Amino acid sequence: MSVSDDTCNAKSAESTSVVRSLYSDTDRYLQSFGAFLKDSDEHDAIINWITKYTDEMIEHFGGKKELKLMSVGCGDGQVDLVIIEKLKAASHFEKIHVTLIDPSGEQTERCQTLLQGLTAPESGKAQVSLTFKTTSFEDYIAGYEGEGGELPKYDIVYLVQMLYYVKSPFSVLENSIRSLEGTGRLFLIHVSGHSGYAKVWKKFGPRLPQDDNCNYTTADDIRELADKLGSHVQVDQNEITSTFVIGSDLKSSLNGQLAVDFIVEAAHFVEKAPEPLKGEVLEFIASDECSKMNEKGELCFNNNLSAITMYVR
Template identity: 35%
Template structure:
């Protein structure tokens, strides 16, 4: 691996921008929206049974867009019931955006928000030190398990925080996605970093089976338009390639043979489909619902 290649996480502003481009060129949020509209109401149908308050824990809540969608579904299911929504998020920048979103969103009067600037493991350590385990009616982890070192221990810990009739929702890339194939083939040739690890729903369900935890898994189709990646000197394409490879300035720093092989693979059917002149990368998502 060429020494000039470095992890995308080493340049925070470029990572944030490449992630923004990914969201604008993928159906990621639309896919999540579809799940929230069609599947979530049935999943949360009993979490608030005979309760005067519903406790929700968001791990890695980000800027809050998906969190507020979840909360709106809970409000519809349990009208007038008070909701205590706590958010664990390590990025101060994301927490600020979340608070700004809450400030300009109506119909949140019955929801109390609290934010904790910490990682899931820091939260876990803090809770364990207190020796008083708060139980939750709904816990969700959306696209965040990649940033956890000991995933199995994390699953076991948070599963132990579920109250009666509670559910835990985990969203991450599917084992059928292009990400799975990309990581398996190229992971060892791309910059390694301690911040992020390659994990898909296939790895996660294997862990859950090993822990004896009951779950249901739903796969939803999602794509990412990577057409610009094949246009020389296209800034948008370069940023999307950075996101795909988790490499800062992949286009200019990757060894020519690696770049040529990866660019060829990205156009193959196991990674992408061609539709209406576009190259659409397989960004399929898995929604894993865990029972108490």
Template identity: 30%
Template sequence: MEYPFKNLMEDDSRYLKSFQLFRERSSEQQCMQNFIRGILSDILASIGNGNGCLNVMGVGSGAGNLDLEMFSQLSLTHPGVSVHSEVVEPSSEMLENYQDLVSKTPDLEHVKFNWNKMTALEFEKQWREKNPQKKMDFIHMIQMLYYISDPGATVSFFRSLLNKNGKLLIILVSGKSGWVKLWNYKTKMYQNPISHSVTARDMKSYLDAMGITNTYYELPSQMDITECFNEGDEKGELLLDFLTEVSDFSKTAPPNLRSGLLDLLRHPDCSTEVDGRVIFNNSLGVLVLEPDH
């Protein structure tokens, strides 16, 4: 049955509130920061061709927090090297937040930004028209392939942009994450969900089948969703909005759909209970790809 839900992505203000709460309740940012400062730092040391400049691209960069972490590691692994950064982000508010963060962050004089307010597909079309020869040393695609109808084709395009020693970083939820069960449930809620069920393991299987060399890392992450079970709780309702991608889900969903969702969120395949708190499995998978030449 199709329900008259409002897409959360079309409600910028509520989306940003729910996303910020997700970041506060989740260990996702911390686990990615640890990965960037550890494993990724060693990977970044191998990119570049020694010409004093690195071309970097963030596809779906959001508010830029993780991008700046990567720039910091690039400064450590490639001291004195300038960086040209292509930022691709369709949300006006996210892009403004990124620009504001850059203005408040010292030691970014070596980074030149080119802002692209557009989707990955729009950017691909523009790039093919304007920059057919330009190559990138590092491209990252963090938690954005869910919104692409053909993730394999999109990955193939951006991988084709890599320089000889370039790397493409992809981060998605892992196959063990509670998001997998949640996505399956959301197909009952609406015929055309905002995001698509694609995990890092799905992408790895695709890459392996295509004979594309890749390295896989698992990043354990969790999110406290206890407030979701307190009816009328403002933070709980924002978290439910984020999990369902529906604006004001509790106010628009029929009681049986809401109760079914809450039962699913408590299921051991999605969450565990620790000291009276409901902890959602938000684990991530990371893929690192080499160039296609």
């Protein structure tokens, strides 16, 4: 689905009057997200890719003694923990400074708790310092621009599963590139354009409820925006295989209903969506277009991701 404003604002009377965005119902969102975390291998898939990529970055920055990182949308810090621990253990770095940005105070507190042990001095390892910013990335950038100052520069900038929640993905990409040091690297992880989500969103997006931000964006949309940054920016894209076990009963089982909510980003979709929309969506999610049966007879939704890396040539 396109990230244009027209597409984001397109809504059908058949859905918007009775079904609300998943993000408008915090309790239901937490339920569906919890089910997703339990029944998908996304966390492991992301961590495996990031572990390998961090090894590449250790080699790439082998001549530096000091590294500066910016985590945009750090969440609870699970990804940051993996990256910082590996960089800290690399023998040639002496200092690592990390700026962590997230608009949620609750998430920031969780991140602080998880990462606080990394700042303790350890013999033979880099000294880590952490700076937390409880703000949106847009406001973080605006703070520097409003004061007429230059953006801080970083060796590594990363955005993991966060570009769904911004008003202008292109602006975020552009400012992230502007924040890179000369040999710096930017990477992001986002739902793949070949995933089941992409197919569901492309087919039904205009008929599904949306909040103020355009959530139905895929890595292919992001890649198109990245290509507009200019010929001086190198853009590479790799697929990350992942599955989400959604069961075989999407209508009456709670896990099935929560899975549907998470996929279409709508609260209580099975209960509240009108026909024929509900029937069409459930049939499509369960079809070979989006899902496959595993050896246990469980329906597995295509949860593939894309890793997009960028740097200035």
